[in-house]
Amino acid sequence: MKIIFLENEVDTLVELAYLGNWIANATKLSDKRIKRFDALYNKILDQAGSEVPKEMNQEDLYDNVEEIIKEYETDILPSLFAKMFADFLYSSSCGVNKFAFIKNCVSHKVFRALCERELRTNGFKNVQILLPELEQEIAKGLMKEEER
Numbered sequence: 001m002k003i004i005f006l007e008n009e010v011d012t013l014v015e016l017a018y019l020g021n022w023i024a025n026a027t028k029l030s031d032k033r034i035k036r037f038d039a040l041y042n043k044i045l046d047q048a049g050s051e052v053p054k055e056m057n058q059e060d061l062y063d064n065v066e067e068i069i070k071e072y073e074t075d076i077l078p079s080l081f082a083k084m085f086a087d088f089l090y091s092s093s094c095g096v097n098k099f100a101f102i103k104n105c106v107s108h109k110v111f112r113a114l115c116e117r118e119l120r121t122n123g124f125k126n127v128q129i130l131l132p133e134l135e136q137e138i139a140k141g142l143m144k145e146e147e148r
Contacts, residue, residue, distance in 0.1 A: 010048050013044060013048070014044060014045065014048055014061065015061060015064055015065050017040070017041045017044040017045070018041065018061040018062075018065060019065050019068060019069070020037065020041070021037045021038065021040075021041040022062075022065075022069065023072075024037045025037060025038065078116055078119035078120050079116055081115075081119060081124075081127075082112050082113075082115035082116035082119060083112055083116075085112075085115055086108055086111050086112035086115060087108075089102070089111065090108045090111070
C-alpha cells in the first residue's frame with residue numbers, strides 16, 4: 001500500500017505520531033515503553049525524511065503540539081481523578097467512616113460529577129493528600145533530632 005501526502009500533511013502526520021507516542025509512552029521508563037509505538041513513530045519519521053525539516057527535533061515537535069497536550073491534561077485529568085476518587089470512595093476497600101454519610105446520601109455518579117465540577121472550577125488546589133505513615137516517620141525523626 002502506498003499513501004501520498006502533501007507537504008503540510010506530512011508535518012501534521014509527524015505531529016500526530018508524536019502525540020500518539022507521547023500519550024502512550026510519556027510516563028514510562030525506557031524499559032517499559034511500548035516498543036511498537038516507538039517503532040512506528042520512528043518509521044514515520046524515517047519515511048517522512050526530506051519532508052520534515054532536518055532541524056526539527058523532539059523539542060520542536062513538543063513545542064508544536066504543546067497546546068494540544070495542555071488541553072488534554074486540562075480536560076482529561078480532572079475527569080480521571082474524579083472517577084478514580086469516586087470509584088475508591090464507593091469501593092469496599094475504602095474504610096474511612098467520615099465518607100459513610102456521603103456514600104449513603106449521594107450516588108456514585110452524582111459524587112463523581114461534583115468532584116469533577118470542583119476540579120474544573122478550582123483546579124487541584126482543594127485536593128489534599130494525607131500520608132499519615134509519612135507524617136509519623138517525620139515526627140519520629142524530629143523527636144530523635146530534639147533528643148540529640
